[in-house]
Amino acid sequence: MPAPRSDLPQGTLDMLVLQVLAAEPLHGYAIAQRIRRLSREVVKVPQGTLYPALHRLENRKLLAAEWKTSETGRNAKYYRLTSQGRRQLEAESRSWERLAEAVAAILRGVEGEPG
Amino acid sequence: MNWWQRLRRRERLERELDAELEFHVDQLVADLMREGLTEREARRRAAREFGPLQDVKDECRRARGTEWILDLFTDARMGLRILRKERSFAAVAVGALSLGLGVSTVFFSLVYAFCLAALPFSGARRSSDISLRDDSGRQPSLTLSQARAIEDSAPVDGVGYFTTRTLPVRTRDSSARQTTVGYVSRDVLALMGNEPTLGRGLRPDEYQDTRGSIALVSGRLAADLFGNPNAALGREVLIDTVAAVIVGVIPGPRFPSRSDVWQPLAALTLAPDERALSLFAVLRPGGPGATDVSRTVESALRRRALLPGDRVHLTVAPLQSRYLADVSNPQWIAFILAGALVVLIASSNVGNLLLSQGVRRTSEIATRLSLGATRGRIFRQLLAETAILCAAAIGGGAFVAWIALRWLRAEIPPNALSDWTQIGLNWHVVGMSFAVGAMTVLLCGIAPAWQLVKTPATPWHARTTTSNRAIERWSTAFLTVQLAISMLLLCEVGLTVQLYQALAKPRAPAHLGDVLTASISLSPRKYPTPTHRAAFYAALQHRLLSTGVISNASFEAALPGTQRLPRRVAAGSIPEPGALVGSMTVDCGFFATVGVALESGRSFRADSSDTADAVLVNDRFASLFFGTTAVVGQRIRLLPPPDDPKRIAISRTIVGVVPSFADQAILNPPPLIFVPRDLGQAAASTLIVRGTEPPEDLASVVTDAIASADPDVAVANVVPLTEASWEARWLGRMSQTLILGIAAIGFLLAMIGVAALTAHRVSSRARELSVRVALGATPADVIRVVLRPLALHLVVGLFTGALLTIVWQRAFGSPGAGPGNLVLVGLLLISASALFSVWPARRAAHADPVAALNSGT
Numbered sequence: 001m002p003a004p005r006s007d008l009p010q011g012t013l014d015m016l017v018l019q020v021l022a023a024e025p026l027h028g029y030a031i032a033q034r035i036r037r038l039s040r041e042v043v044k045v046p047q048g049t050l051y052p053a054l055h056r057l058e059n060r061k062l063l064a065a066e067w068k069t070s071e072t073g074r075n076a077k078y079y080r081l082t083s084q085g086r087r088q089l090e091a092e093s094r095s096w097e098r099l100a101e102a103v104a105a106i107l108r109g110v111e112g113e114p115g
Numbered sequence: 116m117n118w119w120q121r122l123r124r125r126e127r128l129e130r131e132l133d134a135e136l137e138f139h140v141d142q143l144v145a146d147l148m149r150e151g152l153t154e155r156e157a158r159r160r161a162a163r164e165f166g167p168l169q170d171v172k173d174e175c176r177r178a179r180g181t182e183w184i185l186d187l188f189t190d191a192r193m194g195l196r197i198l199r200k201e202r203s204f205a206a207v208a209v210g211a212l213s214l215g216l217g218v219s220t221v222f223f224s225l226v227y228a229f230c231l232a233a234l235p236f237s238g239a240r241r242s243s244d245i246s247l248r249d250d251s252g253r254q255p256s257l258t259l260s261q262a263r264a265i266e267d268s269a270p271v272d273g274v275g276y277f278t279t280r281t282l283p284v285r286t287r288d289s290s291a292r293q294t295t296v297g298y299v300s301r302d303v304l305a306l307m308g309n310e311p312t313l314g315r316g317l318r319p320d321e322y323q324d325t326r327g328s329i330a331l332v333s334g335r336l337a338a339d340l341f342g343n344p345n346a347a348l349g350r351e352v353l354i355d356t357v358a359a360v361i362v363g364v365i366p367g368p369r370f371p372s373r374s375d376v377w378q379p380l381a382a383l384t385l386a387p388d389e390r391a392l393s394l395f396a397v398l399r400p401g402g403p404g405a406t407d408v409s410r411t412v413e414s415a416l417r418r419r420a421l422l423p424g425d426r427v428h429l430t431v432a433p434l435q436s437r438y439l440a441d442v443s444n445p446q447w448i449a450f451i452l453a454g455a456l457v458v459l460i461a462s463s464n465v466g467n468l469l470l471s472q473g474v475r476r477t478s479e480i481a482t483r484l485s486l487g488a489t490r491g492r493i494f495r496q497l498l499a500e501t502a503i504l505c506a507a508a509i510g511g512g513a514f515v516a517w518i519a520l521r522w523l524r525a526e527i528p529p530n531a532l533s534d535w536t537q538i539g540l541n542w543h544v545v546g547m548s549f550a551v552g553a554m555t556v557l558l559c560g561i562a563p564a565w566q567l568v569k570t571p572a573t574p575w576h577a578r579t580t581t582s583n584r585a586i587e588r589w590s591t592a593f594l595t596v597q598l599a600i601s602m603l604l605l606c607e608v609g610l611t612v613q614l615y616q617a618l619a620k621p622r623a624p625a626h627l628g629d630v631l632t633a634s635i636s637l638s639p640r641k642y643p644t645p646t647h648r649a650a651f652y653a654a655l656q657h658r659l660l661s662t663g664v665i666s667n668a669s670f671e672a673a674l675p676g677t678q679r680l681p682r683r684v685a686a687g688s689i690p691e692p693g694a695l696v697g698s699m700t701v702d703c704g705f706f707a708t709v710g711v712a713l714e715s716g717r718s719f720r721a722d723s724s725d726t727a728d729a730v731l732v733n734d735r736f737a738s739l740f741f742g743t744t745a746v747v748g749q750r751i752r753l754l755p756p757p758d759d760p761k762r763i764a765i766s767r768t769i770v771g772v773v774p775s776f777a778d779q780a781i782l783n784p785p786p787l788i789f790v791p792r793d794l795g796q797a798a799a800s801t802l803i804v805r806g807t808e809p810p811e812d813l814a815s816v817v818t819d820a821i822a823s824a825d826p827d828v829a830v831a832n833v834v835p836l837t838e839a840s841w842e843a844r845w846l847g848r849m850s851q852t853l854i855l856g857i858a859a860i861g862f863l864l865a866m867i868g869v870a871a872l873t874a875h876r877v878s879s880r881a882r883e884l885s886v887r888v889a890l891g892a893t894p895a896d897v898i899r900v901v902l903r904p905l906a907l908h909l910v911v912g913l914f915t916g917a918l919l920t921i922v923w924q925r926a927f928g929s930p931g932a933g934p935g936n937l938v939l940v941g942l943l944l945i946s947a948s949a950l951f952s953v954w955p956a957r958r959a960a961h962a963d964p965v966a967a968l969n970s971g972t
Contacts, residue, residue, distance in 0.1 A: 026137060030144040047143070048166030051136065052174035059180060067131075072142070078136045106822070 013053050015043065015096060018062065018081060018089040025080035027070060028054060054079055062088050122181045124698065132175055140165055190499035190861065196289050196970030197500060205504065205511045208468045210510030211867055212556060215461025217515025220540070220854050221853070224520055227547075228538045235368045235517030235535050239309030243405060243436035245269070245412065250426045256390040261758060262300070268415035269396055270403045276304035276394040279371050281799065282355040283638050286340055289823050293636050293828040296354060298372030299357035299385040304331075306397055309370045327382030330359040334366030336375040354378065355638050356827050357515060372860070395434050405431040438533065449927040454855055457651030460600045460861050462867045463593040465504060466559035466883060470590050473497075473567040480567055480667070481748035490568045490623040497567060501560030508556070509549050516540060516548075519856075526849055528842040537771035549752045560588050586875075591908050594872050598912025598944060599919050599962045601865035604858040605940040606920045618732050627709060630836035631810035632674060633817055636799040638827045645795025651825065652794045655802075656704075658820045660915025664808050665816065669704035670800040672792060674836070684788065686751035687741035693754050696736060696786040703791065706773060708805050709836075716747040719791040726791050731768035733775050734784035744772050751788070800943070803836060810835040866951040869905070873952035876901055884960075894960035901956040902949075909948055913941045 020026065020034045020058035031054075032045050070076040081089065091100040121128065140161050145156035165171070166924075176182055196305055198205040233240065245265060246254050257265070262276040277299040283291035301322040303309075310316045310818045311331055314881075321329055329351060332340075337347035344364045351358050369375070371393070398408065413429040416422045421431070440447060480493055517540060524538055566586050597930045642648045652670050660667045672678060679697035686693075703719040706712075714734060719725040730751060737746045748867060755762035773789065794800070802821075806813045821830050824934075832839060841848075877884070884897055916938050 027138070029139045030600060032139075046166065047139065047164055048171040048174070051132075051139075051171055052178045055178040070138075072145075074138060074141075075134070076138050077131065106332045 012096070014057060014062075015089065015092045016043070016045075017050075017053060017057065017079075018085055018092070020088065021063065021079055021081045022086065022089060025078040026070075027076035027078050029076075048115070057085070061085075118179075118181050118184075121179050122184060122765060123557050124527070125179075125181070125185075129180070132172060136165075136168060136171065142169075152664075159940040160856065172809065173892050186495075187499070190496050191503060193496060194500035194503045197501060200734045204334055204468060204472050207867060208504050208872075209507045209511055210467045211461050211464045211468075211864050212504065212552075213515055215458045215864065216462075216508055216512025216548065216552040217519065218857050218860055219454040219552060220459045220512055220516035221519045221523070222450060222457075222857075223548045224516065224538060224540065225523075226447060226451055226454075226939045227541070227544050228439045230447060232439070232535060232537065232542075233495050234370075234438060234940070236370055238306045238397065239308075239434050241397050242306065242407075242434040243398055243431050244434050245274075245394045245396050245408075245429065245431050245703040247422075247427050248430045249428075255390040255427070257394055258390055258421075259385050259392065259418060260419075262392045262394050264416055264419055264421050265394060265396075265412050266300075269408055269412050270399070271396040271408060272402075273302045273306045274300075274394065275306045275396075276300045276392045277303050277371050277937075278383070278393065279374060279386075279390040280383070280639075281636055282377060283353075283355050283636060283771055283827050284355075285826070285829075287353065290818070291636060291638075291827050292336075292339070292355075292356075293829040294375045295371075295373045296378060297369075297371045297378040298378055298380045299371075300380045303370075304365075304377065307370050309368075311365050313344055313366065314361070314363035316363055317377075317753060318687065319507075322379040323381055324379055325381045327354060327357050327378050328359055329362050329378070330354060331363045331365055332361050333369055333375040334364055337361070337364050341615070352376075353827070356640050372533040372535075373530065393437075395437075396431075412883045420872055428897050438535070445927050447921070453607070453854075455551065456600045456604065457857050457861055457864075458555050460597050460864045460868075462552075462555040462559040463530060463596045464864050464871070465501070465556060466563055467590055467593040467597075467868050467871045467875070469501065469560060469563035470566070470586050470593075471499075471871050471878065473563050474586060474875060474878055476567070489905040493569045493856055494564050497564035498557065498560055501557060501564070505553050505556045505560075507617040509552065511548070512552065513540070513545065521851060523531060527845055531842075531845060540800060543560060554864045559593070580603050586789070590872050591911070594868050594908050595912045595915055597865040598909065598948075600914035600942060601858075601861045602913060602916025602937075603919045603923055603938055604854075604861040605943065606916075606936055607854060607858065607923075627675075627836050627840070629805055629810060630709060631806065631817060631833070632811045632836045632839045633802050633821075633833040634799070634831045635670075635800045635802050635821060636829045638825075639798060641825070641827055642798070645793070648797060649845025652797075652800070652830075655821065655824045656826055659804060659817065664813060665804050667708040667805040669702035669803055670698045670792070670794055670797065671702055671705060671803060672797070672801070672871065674801055674839050675705075675709055675803070677840065679785070679787065682788065683754040684740075684751055685754060687746075687749065689740050691754065693740075695751070696788055698753075698788050699787060700792045701731075701789045702794065705789075705803075711773060714744060714772045714774050716769070718771060723793070725770070726793055728768055729770045729791060731771045731789040732769055733787040733789075734772045735775050736788060737769075737772050739786050753788075753790075862944075862947070866947055869948045870951045870955060871960060872908070873901060874955040876904065877955050877958065888960075894957070897960035898953065898956040901960075902952060905948065913944060916944075917941070929940055 015102050016035050017031060020031050020038070026034065028050055032047055032050055035045050044048050052067075053079065058079070060063055061082055063079045065079050067079050068078045076081055140158075143161040143164065144154065144157045147160055148154060152160065162168075247257065247261075248254050256278070257276065262274075266274040267278070280298065281293055284294035284296070284418055285291040297303075301319060304316060313334075314331075317329065317331065332347055332352065334344045337344040340352065341347045341350060344366055347361045347364055350361050352361055353359075359378065365377070375635050396408070398405070403411070404410075407428050409431040413422065413550070414429075418430065421952050442448075442451075483493060484490065520539055555707075563586075566589060569585075637648060637651060642651055656668050656670075658663045658715070679699055681695050683693045684696050684697035685691040703721050703725075706718050713731075718731070719729055730753075732740075732746065732751070734744050737744045740746075740751070741749060746769050750766050751769060753765045753767065755764060767790070773787075775787075802817070804813060804817060806816075816832055818833055821828055834842075880901075884900070887897060887900065920937065
């Protein structure tokens with residue numbers, strides 16, 4: 001049975017894109033697939049929202065792009081992380097981890113509280 | 116890629132976006148087909164998963180951050196197309212705004228040049244003027260002892276003091292020139308940053324030189340005397356007959372103003388109590404402020420008994436305030452407001468024109484709304500049209516200002532202004548003027564745009580139930596503003612009934628066209644006593660008259676009519692404290708030289724017997740004080756100014772009556788008295804001569820006669836009297852022309868507003884008027900229907916204008932709000948409004964009713 005899909009909290013798509021591109025340059029379709037696979041099908045990026053996010057990150061110079069031949073032999077636009085993007089990813093990751101730990105702690109506390 | 120590159124390469128980016136999204140969809144289709152779907156099913160599912168392609172593209176374009184620029188371009192293109200279609204509207208609006216912005220730019224240029232521009236000296240910003248000020252606001256100059264005491268006691272970084280003298284300067288083989296010589300203390304030039312760039316400055320020991328054997332000269336004088344500034348170094352020049360060697364040349368702006376020669380102050384012999392010096396100081400950064408310095412120095416001066424009485428105090432103020440006009444002065448504020456009012460009147464005009472034009476576009480706007488355009492989009496479009504008008508008018512305004520400022524500069528005689536008063540366009544002025552203009556215009560464009568976007572989105576409905584009433588309210592408000600401002604400006608011109616009466620009054624002619632004038636100044640060293648000076652003038656007059664081509668010559672204090680000192684006089688029916696009249700000091704030959712025959716009595720005698728007792732009066736004075744012109748032998752009392760206890764009242768006997776003569780463009784002759792001039796006291800004079808030849812041909816005769824009498828007498832401005840008078844009155848003439856110009860422009864703009872409002876009425880009521888015509892209304896009936904509401908607007912506008920004029924008079928003390936003046940200007944505006952509105956009303960009266968009904972307007 002497939003895992004239930006989850007809506008992305010606002011602002012997390014940018015962080016996921018940056019994280020996926022930290023390993024290697026990818027084109028838009030591969031980014032969407034990689035996020036889906038890494039999240040074990042939980043996070044399914046609405047494909048129409050991915051490209052505006054990629055273009056916005058490119059304009060903010062967090063990503064750089066170039067056209068290259070893809071595995072299928074067609075030209076595709078590959079995005080890679082810039083050094084500025086890498087710094088942004090580190091900052092956002094730290095912030096996210098702090099938030100996730102805090103939320104988890106709250107949830108644990110709620111569960112532990114006597115009935 | 117920055118936003119500009121994204122904008123420039125937007126076509127390539129569009130192609131790339133298409134390719135990128137197409138690649139994504141194709142990959143998705145391929146994957147789905149691998150899962151077992153047919154291509155058709157795969158494509159359908161991919162489209163569903165991906166979402167609307169066009170929306171994604173729009174989102175990606177927005178992410179580029181350049182969409183708003185493209186929207187602006189689109190709006191501007193559309194606006195240009197509409198304005199091209201409505202050429203006459205665009206031409207009138209741009210023309211009106213250009214005039215308004217041009218006039219305000221000229222006004223701001225003058226304010227900047229006279230009040231705000233920085234002095235062009237590196238030391239000026241850090242320097243403060245230290246001067247005396249008495250209770251009546253006068254600023255007496257300092258004595259040498261006071262200046263030295265300030266130098267000793269002031270807790271500042273440096274003090275400089277100076278004075279100027281007008282002296283004859285020449286080389287050994289040239290004739291003398293009237294030259295301003297600046298006598299400066301040691302630190303003046305260094306502190307001000309006004310040191311020579313050619314040669315050297317004065318050395319510390321040279322400031323002790325009492326012989327005046329060295330000098331610095333300006334680049335201008337050096338070029339005048341020696342051909343070029345470089346050639347002046349080491350050359351000798353005679354300053355008031357004393358030879359001095361030029362050691363340096365200052366080519367740029369001059370401080371003290373208009374100085375062409377600088378010498379050490381020690382070279383000038385000043386009497387101990389002679390008030391001649393100006394002083395400035397450089398305050399210490401972080402040290403005592405102006406108030407502390409002023410207090411310290413004033414107490415030091417009082418301790419040394421150098422400040423007489425309690426009525427004189429010491430003030431320390433920024434140097435700029437001494438040499439520039441005070442922008443907070445009510446006259447300058449009135450001047451700035453007048454410039455701003457012209458922009459406002461022009462902007463109201465454009466607002467009205469936009470409303471009129473908008474009414475014709477209600478169907479178009481309704482159609483666009485019904486096709487899905489948002490009201491915000493249409494509002495932006497309408498504002499874009501206003502912005503285009505504004506941009507075109509800014510160009511036009513700059514052109515108008517450029518032309519007007521060229522004319523102004525040509526009107527100002529050379530050397531009339533300080534070196535630092537540069538009248539022209541600069542970025543400060545253009546920026547300030549156009550920012551104000553653009554803001555006002557856009558504000559006036561918002562109201563019409565706001566009203567027009569309220570149009571219902573159903574075109575058939577828009578034709579009958581537009582927000583016409585609200586539009587008319589705005590239109591009326593704009594017109595009221597225009598009429599009120601126009602009334603104020605016209606009243607300020609002084610368009611009075613008395614003016615016309617004065618114009619009609621005949622005036623005794625003075626034959627000034629045949630008179631030549633020249634400024635002469637005597638060397639103080641060669642002519643130290645009254646006897647020496649009187650003897651020189653007598654000798655020169657004899658020499659001039661013996662040339663055979665000169666019939667009269669006299670030596671005056673100033674050009675005729677340019678210098679009238681106010682004097683309080685009691686005589687006849689006006690007892691003490693008397694009334695203020697104009698007082699002129701004239702030589703005995705003055706009236707004969709200017710060609711004025713006395714009405715009765717005699718002129719002054721050539722000997723000095725009249726100096727103490729005689730006076731001449733003009734006919735206006737005689738009738739005002741005695742009620743008759745038969746006043747020869749009557750006594751008058753010249754009273755001292757109330758704040759000068761040292762002077763006493765003097766009684767004089769009237770020996771002659773002079774007609775009020777047209778020595779200048781005075782429409783209402785003032786009461787005048789003429790007292791005899793003591794030539795023994797005159798170190799400088801304005802020579803006026805009448806000859807048997809045209810004045811231009813007398814110039815060389817006069818200069819030769821003076822040079823042969825004494826080459827050390829400086830001569831300047833040898834020109835016909837009419838030309839000299841024209842130059843001398845440049846300031847008054849310029850002010851009058853400016854006020855007349857803005858009043859005329861304001862009036863014209865207000866009338867365009869009246870015509871626009873009537874045209875708007877006609878176009879918005881075309882159907883109703885057609886029905887009236889179809890039912891038998893005559894053209895006169897239609898004109899009456901159209902013009903009736905205008906009468907109400909005129910009443911409101913003129914009433915507001917009258918109130919505004921009275922408020923303006925209270926605030927700035929101008930004389931425009933007299934009842935006669937208000938009525939006259941009101942009548943003028945009513946007549947002109949009727950004239951300007953009849954034309955559109957007549958068009959309505961003669962329109963074809965069938966065509967108007969079919970047009971659906």
